Amino acid sequence: MPLPKLICPHDASHIDFRGRIRGFANFDVELDADRNVLKRGDPTDVVDTSDPSDDSIYCVRCQIEIWRKARAVTFLPTEGTVLVCDFSTGFRLPEMIERRPCIVISPTRTNRGLCVVVPISSRESMDREAIVVPMPIAKYPFLRKDGWAKCHAPATVAKSRLYMMRDPVTNRGLDSRNTMINAADLAAVRLGVARFIGAIEGPS
Numbered sequence: 001m002p003l004p005k006l007i008c009p010h011d012a013s014h015i016d017f018r019g020r021i022r023g024f025a026n027f028d029v030e031l032d033a034d035r036n037v038l039k040r041g042d043p044t045d046v047v048d049t050s051d052p053s054d055d056s057i058y059c060v061r062c063q064i065e066i067w068r069k070a071r072a073v074t075f076l077p078t079e080g081t082v083l084v085c086d087f088s089t090g091f092r093l094p095e096m097i098e099r100r101p102c103i104v105i106s107p108t109r110t111n112r113g114l115c116v117v118v119p120i121s122s123r124e125s126m127d128r129e130a131i132v133v134p135m136p137i138a139k140y141p142f143l144r145k146d147g148w149a150k151c152h153a154p155a156t157v158a159k160s161r162l163y164m165m166r167d168p169v170t171n172r173g174l175d176s177r178n179t180m181i182n183a184a185d186l187a188a189v190r191l192g193v194a195r196f197i198g199a200i201e202g203p204s
Contacts, residue, residue, distance in 0.1 A: 016061060071163070072160045076111045077108070079186065080186040081176050082143070082180065082181060083164060083165065084162070085100060085161050086161045087099065087119075096155070101143060102117035102155075103186070105189060111159065114156055115162065118154050118192075120149050132150060132151060134146070134149075135147040154193050154196070
């Protein structure tokens with residue numbers, strides 16, 4: 001998950017904190033034919049990799065916890081809920097290998113250990129074969145920016161990969177009841193997936 005900006009909610013002038021966050025950065029790189037790095041761009045993402053023992057940060061003066069490491073969901077995700085899926089472990093290119101928002105499309109009753117999800121991209125695909133459903137920030141502000149549900153890239157993932165969306169200011173998990181898409185968009189996403197796998201004929 002993106003590293004948070006540390007702000008004490010009690011007093012913004014407090015600048016001393018206790019705890020640690022370790023992280024790594026993802027870079028866009030240009031390779032030659034032998035896979036040697038020709039050019040590396042600026043970091044495209046900074047991701048928290050704190051150990052469980054380093055999962056909280058406190059304001060030294062107030063002793064208020066201002067950040068807590070994300071923990072995987074323990075509830076049964078409801079269909080239509082937008083969560084963050086961690087694709088960074090166990091997947092390999094050209095599979096997704098990063099954290100990104102996703103929509104749970106499998107029925108709630110089946111989501112005990114595995115969930116079927118559709119990832120949301122912040123970049124509109126230029127691929128004519130792509131099947132996407134717009135997820136505008138005007139409708140879903142918890143996404144922070146306009147997105148597109150990638151109906152051509154559904155995935156079945158362990159519930160242990162799923163995390164709640166987080167508030168951009170406090171970095172606390174958002175109530176999953178407040179990060180749901182509406183019934184019409186959920187139906188559109190499911191229809192897009194059905195068309196992708198050939199269950200339904202029709203234009204994308």
